[in-house]
Amino acid sequence: MSEGDIGSRYELMLNLLPEADAIALRWFRASDLRADAKKDDSPVTQADRNIEAMLRRRIEAAFPGDSILGEEQGETAGTTGYRWIIDPIDGTRSFARGIPTFGTLIAIEADGEPKAGGASFAALGETIHAAEGRGCWWKGREGRPERAGVSSTLRMSEALVESVAPDAYHAEGLWGVYEALSRAAMRLRGWNDAYAFTCVATGRVDASIDLTLKPWDIAPFLPIIEEAGGKVSDWTGRRSHLAPRIIASNGHLHRAMLDLVGGHGAGDARASIAREPDRT
Numbered sequence: 578m579s580e581g582d583i584g585s586r587y588e589l590m591l592n593l594l595p596e597a598d599a600i601a602l603r604w605f606r607a608s609d610l611r612a613d614a615k616k617d618d619s620p621v622t623q624a625d626r627n628i629e630a631m632l633r634r635r636i637e638a639a640f641p642g643d644s645i646l647g648e649e650q651g652e653t654a655g656t657t658g659y660r661w662i663i664d665p666i667d668g669t670r671s672f673a674r675g676i677p678t679f680g681t682l683i684a685i686e687a688d689g690e691p692k693a694g695g696a697s698f699a700a701l702g703e704t705i706h707a708a709e710g711r712g713c714w715w716k717g718r719e720g721r722p723e724r725a726g727v728s729s730t731l732r733m734s735e736a737l738v739e740s741v742a743p744d745a746y747h748a749e750g751l752w753g754v755y756e757a758l759s760r761a762a763m764r765l766r767g768w769n770d771a772y773a774f775t776c777v778a779t780g781r782v783d784a785s786i787d788l789t790l791k792p793w794d795i796a797p798f799l800p801i802i803e804e805a806g807g808k809v810s811d812w813t814g815r816r817s818h819l820a821p822r823i824i825a826s827n828g829h830l831h832r833a834m835l836d837l838v839g840g841h842g843a844g845d846a847r848a849s850i851a852r853e854p855d856r857t
Contacts (some may be wrong), residue, residue: 586659586685587693587708589639594706596635597628597665597681598699605672605679605700612673620669625649628665628681636661648793660686662818664793667696668769677701678772684796684818691818694797696771705775707804715779727807727827728780733837736783736830738762739773745789757837758786774798777825778805784826784834788812795823812838 604610604624612620629649636645637653644655647663661683666672668679677700685693695706702718705725715725730736738758746755759765762784768776770790776782778801787794796818799809808828811820814835822841824834 582659583685583687583692583708586640586643586661587706587711589636590683590685590693590695591706593632593635593683594681594695594697594704596631598697600624600628600631601666601672601679601681601699605677606675610673612669620673621649622666622669622673624672625666625669629663632661632663632665632683646792648791658688660689662686662691662793662796664771667771667794671769678769680769680771680775682771682793682797684793684800686796691796691799694800696775696797696801698772698775701772703775705778705801707778707801709800709804711804713778713801713804715775725779725801725805727777727802727805728783729829730783730827731829733761733830733833734763736762737764737766737781738834739776739782739785740765740767741770741787741789742767749788751788751841754838754841761833761837770794771798774802774825777807777827778802780827784824784830786824786834786838788822790821790823792818798825810835812841 601624610622612622615621626649629647633645642655642657644660646652646660664682666679667682672679680696680698683695684691693708697704705715707713713725714722716722743755746752770787773782773785777785799818802809802825807826808831809825811817812822826834
């Protein structure tokens with residue numbers, strides 16, 4: 578696979594993000610927004626469905642042999658070795674409640690490895706994107722794109738760490754991990770995972786930890802955070818976008834974060850494999 582192959586797909590991804598933003602803003606805080614429950618009790622709205630349909634239509638038109646994995650419609654097989662991984666609205670619960678930290682996520686895999694990724698937060702006016710070897714670029718509201726970089730924090734006692742909500746640790750039998758993080762970090766906070774990972778890549782947060790992720794939640798952020806100078810791994814330290822338990826950091830704190838979760842592993846990677854979506 579050539580650099581040109583990645584480059585043309587990366588260019589399409591950058592064009593798709595503002596198109597997704599326009600659809601998201603049409604439905605954000607709209608009086609006719611409807612949130613339906615899927616089989617797993619997670620919500621899905623008109624925005625989720627419409628954005629994914631648009632992304633699939635545009636990708637299939639430009640690269641008809643590429644595979645596509647989306648949260649709402651599952652996976653379409655391809656023949657080129659490229660796979661697009663899309664989350665039309667990351668943070669649908671926030672979106673449905675009018676909270677602006679939701680985002681659209683797109684990753685481009687080549688032979689199973691994420692090579693490019695982008696995330697756009699329509700209501701916040703922020704976009705971040707990266708491709709392997711091209712750096713990480715972040716644009717705030719009405720700003721010009723600028724090179725993104727992780728923080729230089731060296732000690733957990735000085736670190737701002739983002740975490741999945743405490744109830745997730747209870748549900749997974751990992752309350753001890755949450756307590757250890759709370760004691761070690763200067764401050765432990767919680768946001769939508771996509772916005773937290775974006776804050777790691779831009780140096781506003783020093784590390785982020787999650788334990789219930791799917792591929793579309795994390796795949797874009799491997800190239801984004803790595804190109805910003807940080808590190809992403811599962812809880813065993815292995816680079817992965819398929820394990821549900823993930824740590825993203827500025828790199829300096831990664832060993833300390835792994836030590837805090839030591840012995841708990843990466844979780845069941847099978848839980849992150851896309852299931853047939855509920856189309857009812």
